[in-house]
Amino acid sequence: MAASDPGSDPVYVIDELLLKSGQLEDFLSALEAHYRPGAEARGQRLVQTMVTPPTETEGVAQSVILIWVLDGVAGFWTMRSQNATEEVAAWWVECESFIQSRTRRLAAAPGAIAGFEALGRLNG
Amino acid sequence: MSVRVVGQVTLREGETPESSQGVADRLGAVGLELTGALASHAGVHFDLSVGGGDLTWDLLLDGEEALAELCRRLAGTGPEGMLGVLGGRLAELASQVASVELAVPETLDTGLGSPGLVGVKRTLWLRVLPEAEAGQVARFEAETPLLAEAVPAIRNWRWSRVRALSPRPMALRWTHLWEQEFDSVDGLQVDYMSSPCHWGYIDRWFDLEMPDRVVDLWLAHLACPEQAPVLSWDSRH
Numbered sequence: 001m002a003a004s005d006p007g008s009d010p011v012y013v014i015d016e017l018l019l020k021s022g023q024l025e026d027f028l029s030a031l032e033a034h035y036r037p038g039a040e041a042r043g044q045r046l047v048q049t050m051v052t053p054p055t056e057t058e059g060v061a062q063s064v065i066l067i068w069v070l071d072g073v074a075g076f077w078t079m080r081s082q083n084a085t086e087e088v089a090a091w092w093v094e095c096e097s098f099i100q101s102r103t104r105r106l107a108a109a110p111g112a113i114a115g116f117e118a119l120g121r122l123n124g
Numbered sequence: 125m126s127v128r129v130v131g132q133v134t135l136r137e138g139e140t141p142e143s144s145q146g147v148a149d150r151l152g153a154v155g156l157e158l159t160g161a162l163a164s165h166a167g168v169h170f171d172l173s174v175g176g177g178d179l180t181w182d183l184l185l186d187g188e189e190a191l192a193e194l195c196r197r198l199a200g201t202g203p204e205g206m207l208g209v210l211g212g213r214l215a216e217l218a219s220q221v222a223s224v225e226l227a228v229p230e231t232l233d234t235g236l237g238s239p240g241l242v243g244v245k246r247t248l249w250l251r252v253l254p255e256a257e258a259g260q261v262a263r264f265e266a267e268t269p270l271l272a273e274a275v276p277a278i279r280n281w282r283w284s285r286v287r288a289l290s291p292r293p294m295a296l297r298w299t300h301l302w303e304q305e306f307d308s309v310d311g312l313q314v315d316y317m318s319s320p321c322h323w324g325y326i327d328r329w330f331d332l333e334m335p336d337r338v339v340d341l342w343l344a345h346l347a348c349p350e351q352a353p354v355l356s357w358d359s360r361h
Binding site: 007011073076077080083084085088089092101102103104106107108113116117119120121122123124 | 274275276277306307308310311314315316317318319320321322323324325327328331332333334335341
């Protein structure tokens, strides 16, 4: 259900990181130590951590999916006004040692999208 | 065929809002003294602007020969000495102007939904990273006009690569210009910034944390009120 103020509907940041073999524990430790505290200070809260496929079978590459939430459009821009730092850049360089590749996408609940679109058409 | 030139003008320290407006008014007027100038406009940036100079100066020249003449006159000068070299009443502004950075936009795509609009002009100067992969840059160039589809408050727009004034009297750090005209600043500050096409899709080309990023973090986000329909000029000449 959409919030009464459509701009305040949650905005999700979805990271998917394809790990190098055997890097899951080290990656998660580094994430907690070097990235999550700063991200949460910028208003980007981690709400879900998942591993796919859910197996430790040798030879099967694992991906970590991280779902973060921001407080609406204002929360997005608050985060963006603070994330262009050397510290954040250093994290993503460090991250390269754990991963083969990654994606980051923005997302919202289906019911929130029309409200977000309307905000971009207020003066249209 | 007319040629556009777009500039960032940085004023000397100590200029007040009133004197800045005076420089903009005079620059807009005396820019017409340049050989082959068809139109000239300068606007003082709103406080929301970041990363660039104090004024945006737009020129429309009567073809490549007029541009070549301007380049000849500027040859060997840098942004700091430009107005002095141009002479005449432009040189009289040199005491108030610290530097002028000029670029020639080469339009990739444009939309003029409200030709003749005199509103608010926003110019985003950006630099695509030299190491960016060509396919990604092509995608970035193709996707940027989607913003004009998503944000109807963008009445007119031009999306361009930019080049320095040949034979390169000054280095140009920018590679692209994303220019828009709005009825008012609300179109920029509210609609443009709120559109999910902006923050949820296109912004990834600019975000340090995105693996897709191709744009340097130093942007010049500049907006000014207009006294002329700058983005419609060359449809009238």
